[in-house]
Amino acid sequence: PYSLPKLLAIDSVDWNKAALDLAFCALPHATTQRVIKALLASAPGTKVVDLSADFRLADPAAYARWYGHEHHAPELQKEAVYGLSEIYRSSIKSARLVANPGCYTTCAELALIPLLRAKAIDPDEIVIDAKSGMTGAGRAAKEEMLFSEVSEGFHAYGVGRHRHMAELDQEFSRAAGRMVIVSFTPHLVPMNRGIFSTIYVRGLKTSAEALHAILSKSYAAEPFVHVLPFGEMPHTRHVRGSNMIFIGLANDRVEARAIICAALDNLTKGASGQAVQNMNLMLGFPETLGLEQVALFP
Template sequence: MARQAKVGVLGASGYTGSELVRMLLRHPRVEIALLTADRRAGQEMREVFPQFSPFELPKLVSIEGLDWVSLGLDLVFCALPHATTQNVIKELLDKAPSVKVVDLSADFRLSDTAAYAKWYGHEHHAPELQKAAVYGLVEVHRRAIKKARLVANPGCYTTCAQLPLVPLIKEKAIELGEIVVDAKSGMTGAGRSAKEAMLFSEVSEGFHAYGVGHHRHMAELDQEFSAAAGREVVVTFTPHLVPMNRGILSTIYVRGRRGRTPADLHAILSKTYAKEPFVHVLPFGETPQTRHVRGSNMTFIGVASDRIAGRAIVISALDNLVKGASGQAIQNMNLVLGFPETLGIEQVALFP
């Protein structure tokens, strides 16, 4: 029987951290050897998340003072807030250079450290590591991810927008100056820390835009779309908060280039993703709902005609905690460690 890989989850008391634990518990090639949570250090995982009561898991510990070498980890998932992540990963890889890292924060997603400083308000603390980081959108960067030491797991909004748009941009099928991404996310996208604006009475029975004109994911979208196009691309992107727990729905408006019709765009996406295990293109004219992907690592994409000639409406849906975070992180882990890509993340969506 093949040896199980020893993995750690840094920031296990957050939503993405707990989702990692939920999925890793049923991964046949993984042993969870480390769980950290500074504010919850000393507690059992079941005390923070009662759903884990039946399972034997390591006690939550603080990151401070960990002996990275003696832990003998093969891979670490980092689900910590941005800014703190860079220093933690730098120390980890300095002391245990053989360990692989999948980072779920935004700290290594932007290849340009000056752009990072502009969007996140402080200098990058590990620019030498940034040069080695690979952007972890598997369907686009699969080959590079397999060889990576440090994988920057993409953002949830950006995954939902890139999967339908990158193939169309690469095929030069749409007008680059007329892309509009209108996206909606569930509450867990804001994290688990207590915030007044996230109280039930503040968000229930309402629906609002935020980060209008300056959301940090814009930099990530511009970077990846520009790479796909081979020239600078700047898109219109507006996120919205919806009072539901999980899910992202992106409604994307595009214009076909050189006579490309909505049916042509659908054909490009269908061909691109025909053999991809976690991206499903619906029949032309059908559109997805967030409930169709809840709890799964799937992204559903639909294409419909706009009433304006030449324009198409592309709609994509994913679970922000799975394909938008932890499920995609395990997909990246599978590639980095040489496991079958779909191992441990083949769950069918929960419905209703």
């Protein structure tokens, strides 16, 4: 009476017989594109949210350059919609394939895209200093992931070559209407989950208070984006386990420069939570369905 139900392995699913409205794909990079290609060929009416990086980059050449191999489904790569829910909501609603953004990129893009669209900051003066908990590095059995290697330590990684840089460049260029190349450095901190990004920007003939007003107005009706009062800063504990992102902004002592701090949970708003948010949009459900839980504090 207590036996577990029979579970289907991914290689035993017959997509021709499976009755699916939507599939989440959370397989490793390069594996996902082959599975999704087969799924949509057999069941073209199925919708897909992909949590890997396989469909995030629209340019096949950029994908090959950053991931070291050609894309196996270039036609789907062109079709895929980038799933930054608050920014591309209307496109996501009608999409068949949505590429769920990365965790670092979700944090930085939500903090900066409204400012780039408003041409309120200099696109050539963006510096992103980001920190992530250990779950952001995956679950592989690596020496550098051992407790004794991580505990009581703090370090940068992927310096000048992290793959999320390609995603950031793509989305910031799209928002600014011209090519943008950002400075981005990720760090690993000894906590389980959470991302905290400190972003330095230079305003274009506008004050930090004006930048804050742009963000506040842009996200005033958004259920999952909370812009803090001017000068207040977020904490990873404020968003832990929730689908929220908290954004704070303050003046820098350097003239015309502002400091933006943003925090989210890399496992929810930075991954599975945003995937569910995108599913809700694609299937016509209330966008907040299943996502209104409060942060896990303490």
